[in-house]
Amino acid sequence: MKVLMFGWEFPPHISGGLGTACYGLTKGLSKIDDLDIIFVVPKAYGDEDESKMKLVGANNTHIKQIQEHIRKFKSKHTYLEVESELIPYNDPDEYYTFRNSKLFGKNKLFKVNSEGKLEFTGKYGANLIEEIYKYAYVASTISMDNEHDIIHAHDWLCYPAGIAAKEVSGKPLVVHVHATDFDRSGGSVNPKVFEIEKMGMDAADKIIAVSNLTRNIIIEKYGQDPSKVETVYNAVEPVSFEQKQANKKGVKEKVVTFLGRITMQKGPEYFVEAANAVLKRTNNVRFVMAGSGDMLEKMVARAAQLGISDRFHFTGFLKGDDVFKMFEISDVYVMPSVSEPFGISPLEAMQSNVPVIISKQSGVSEILTHAIKVDYWDIDALADAIYGIIKYDSLSRVFKEKGKEEVDNLKWTNAARHVHQVYSAVIN
Amino acid sequence: MKSICLYFQIHQPLRLRRYRFFDIGNDHYYYDDFTNESIISKMAKECYLPANKILLDLIKSNKQSFKVSFSITGVTLDQFESYAPEVIESFKQLAETGCVEFLAETYSHSLAALKDQDEFKVQVKSHSQRIQELFGQKPKVFRNTELIYSDDIGAAVASLGYKGMITEGAKHILGWKSPNYLYCNAVNPKLKLLMRNYTLSDDIAFRFSVQSWNEWPLTTEKFVNWLDHLDEKEEIVNVFMDYETFGEHQKKESGIFEFLINLPAAILKSGSYKFITPSDAIKEYQPIAVAHVPHAISWADEERDLSAWLGNSLQNEAFTKLYELKKDVESLNHERINKDWNYLQCSDHFYFMCTKFFSDGDMHSYFNPYNSPYDAFINYMNVLSDFKIRLDELRENGKPALSIENELLKKDRLIKKYETEIKKLKKKILSD
Known part of the structure; x- marks a missing residue:
């Protein structure tokens, strides 16, 4: 079985959870016999790990018959010609430049370089819509050049590419929903993104959702047939021991951590308020908000206003090793997301022996038993849970042991086997 | 005859390094040595040394009729000592002419006057002591951080024995009154006040090289002409500014140094002006009225108040949390701790947290x-x-008996002791 898979990013060049999930899944799939993957990304840098699959960069694909393709593509995919300011992933580092630039929708025709290749940034930048558009266009060429039995597209950025590939080869299409715009926007959906998402789901032969929470959104908000939507939970890559160097914890107090983009979707304000409540009862604790995003400044100001800044710290955006370093010195990990399709980071925390508190509005809460689950808006419950874990050692010990055990059993190979079943069902 | 009082302020913040959460408890060094050193060396080369040389020449060529005054914060002196000792030497030369007065202020350019009287006094004393050691004169006139002043601060300064203080001639305080007279404190009238003439001062400090300004270019003739147009009865014109005006705020290319070189001669030419220092002024003139300043003023920004340092919740939080530690610092009386405590009080830290971006960014x-x-x-x-x-940690474990830190400090003190001894002996040999 040959799978033509469209993604947006691939390790080590990732900026969000999507890249991590795609990598884990493809690694899992590679262990299945008789299954080959061609993984396509807009931009291949050349230093990616290709041992498990063939990686194709859309930026390295030679384009034939440029004019004709564009005409054909434009007539069939007019919905892609959008000129609106889209902020798809709120990538923290890109966010500001992105919002401020006025580069949207200037170029209607693509430029190819001297080798007849299109250029891609592979980022969530200002020309995102143009990139999606270009990507879809190249996808049809890739689909023609690479033999395959099934097409698999990850998230809305890649749906147009999946649709284009399907049109050329006529093979079945599976779309994988890692998040919907309802999660990202907190309800005020961008109609253009919604349109592309719905278009992808409508064109798909099967839809994979990362949790039942997401599956329900797909059925209710996007009007999909329940029988067409299958839930496959994510997993987590085991951490090798070399990655975990012993770090000296500089503070004596318990450390409670929030780690993620500081955006509305992740519910940072509930964390600040809960911290304030906990600090009223005990002094033996420090709170850390790691990450950056458009709500960071608001959170800094709020912590100052509450007068807890000597116990509430900010680290800014953490990369690579620093994430593990952060887990190493954490005693509790909190994810109060308002709407989280899945949420891999609590699993990473549990791997590092950190007890986790997650919101009920997260996909990962459907599969975890050894975690405290609260409603994201319930600040009292959140404060109570934090206080319990930092105050009662036995509680935290049990969470550490059982949690580690639980998370070690969540393997990408299981998720991959499930995806393989979906493929087989679609093909037959 | 009108008097012109020139006063220059010298301060360079001691910048903190990027101190991350992971460093808390692991690394106790807070300062960005590289940036601090490069800024000090740059400023020494572009501003302090050339400007000092000009002033020295002017004093010599005008034979004691040209006078200026300075205040240099302790934090800046510490940095000069580490990174540019030649600057201190050149100030010593200026001090030796007898035409240069050094004013008192808080050691670390702090806002202690607003928070804690005891801390304020300690800092003022340690600064004055430092000035006396370096320049051989005991400051008699006080200058608070950023010219911050209120009736209460004035009273506290008077109680420390200072006879005069300088502050901003803020419009909302003086109203129709002119800054060109001596005033006195509302609580203790013995403390005389020199008010900054912000129009004439800022004409040089801020507007000198602004080409869109309708008076550009500013020449010494024009400046003297403005002085001539002041009311006849007015006594003293206080031109106060950052010393960094020369060569930094106004670049060398703007002609600011030439302006400085020619100014004294232009002013003295007509014979109707003389230069004085703040101490001369308070001896020579009598206050014309009481200045009522119930709420603190400063020379910063459009508002001339405290909002640049304590204007938002971030600043207030940091300020409160800092001074909550005062008791512990005092009871420990540990050398390294005291040093950091001083540096952490610098008003600059709070200034950097200011969110008034749009008007005075x-x-x-x-x-x-x-x-x-x-x-x-x-x-x-x-x-x-x-x-x-x-x-x-120190409070719980008591003072560490033989930590490396303490050892280093001891050695440092020993080196200093020997250095001064060597200097003394050298002098003795030379005079013999």
Whole structure:
């Protein structure tokens, strides 16, 4: 079985959870016999790990018959010609430049370089819509050049590419929903993104959702047939021991951590308020908000206003090793997301022996038993849970042991086997 | 005959390094040596040394009729000592002419006057002591951080024995009254006040090279002409500014140094003006009225108030949390701790947290190492957290008997002691 898979990013060049999930899944799939993957990304840098699959960069694909393709593509995919300011992933580092630039929708025709290749940034930048558009266009060429039995597209950025590939080869299409715009926007959906998402789901032969929470959104908000939507939970890559160097914890107090983009979707304000409540009862604790995003400044100001800044710290955006370093010195990990399709980071925390508190509005809460689950808006419950874990050692010990055990059993190979079943069902 | 009082302020913040959460409890060094050193050396080369040389020549060529005054913060003196000792030497030369007065202020350019009288007094004393050691004169007139002044601060300064103080001639305080007279404190009338003439001062300090200004270019003739147009009865014109005006705020290419070189001669030519220092002024003139300043004023920004340092919740939080530690610092009386405590009080840390971006962003971005006020706040609070941990540890374990830190300090003191001895002996040999 040959799978033509469209993604947006691939390790080590990732900026969000999507890249991590795609990598884990493809690694899992590679262990299945008789299954080959061609993984396509807009931009291949050349230093990616290709041992498990063939990686194709859309930026390295030679384009034939440029004019004709564009005409054909434009007539069939007019919905892609959008000129609106889209902020798809709120990538923290890109966010500001992105919002401020006025580069949207200037170029209607693509430029190819001297080798007849299109250029891609592979980022969530200002020309995102143009990139999606270009990507879809190249996808049809890739689909023609690479033999395959099934097409698999990850998230809305890649749906147009999946649709284009399907049109050329006529093979079945599976779309994988890692998040919907309802999660990202907190309800005020961008109609253009919604349109592309719905278009992808409508064109798909099967839809994979990362949790039942997401599956329900797909059925209710996007009007999909329940029988067409299958839930496959994510997993987590085991951490090798070399990655975990012993770090000296500089503070004596318990450390409670929030780690993620500081955006509305992740519910940072509930964390600040809960911290304030906990600090009223005990002094033996420090709170850390790691990450950056458009709500960071608001959170800094709020912590100052509450007068807890000597116990509430900010680290800014953490990369690579620093994430593990952060887990190493954490005693509790909190994810109060308002709407989280899945949420891999609590699993990473549990791997590092950190007890986790997650919101009920997260996909990962459907599969975890050894975690405290609260409603994201319930600040009292959140404060109570934090206080319990930092105050009662036995509680935290049990969470550490059982949690580690639980998370070690969540393997990408299981998720991959499930995806393989979906493929087989679609093909037959 | 009118008097012209020239006063220059010298201060360079001691910038903190990027202090991350991971450093808390692990690393107790807070300062960005590289940036501090490079800024001090640059400023020494472009401003302090050339300007000092000009002033020295002017004093010599005008034979004691040209006088200026300075205040240099302790934090800046410390940095000169480490990175540019030649600057201190050149100030010593100026001091030796007898035409240069050094004013008193807080050691670390702090806002202690607003928070804690005892701390304020300690800092003022240690600064005056330092000035006396270096320049051989005991300051008689006081200058508070950023010219911050209120009736209460004035009274506290008077109680420390100072006869005069300089402050901003803020419009909302003086109203129709002119800054060109001596005033006195409302609580203790013995304390005389010199009010900054902000129009004439800022014409040089801010507007000198602004080409869109309708008076550009500013020449010495024009400046003297403005002085001539002042009311006949007015007694003293206080021209106060940052010393960095020469060569930094106004670049060398703008002709600011030439302006400085020619100014004294132009002013003295007509014979109707003389230069005086603040101490001369309070001896020579009598106050014309009481200045009522119930709420603190400063020379910063359009508002001339405290909002540049204590204007938002970030600043207030950091300020409160800092002074909560005072008791512990005092009871420990540990040398390294005291040093950091001094440096952490610098008003600059709070200034960098200012969110009044839109009106006075220009001034706030001077020498500012941070991207945003939030960034400044986060970094400062991380440092403060570590400082608190050290305090707690020392308090619990008692003073560490033989830590490396203490050993180093002892050696440092020994080196200094020997250095002064060597100097004394050298002098003795030379005079013999």
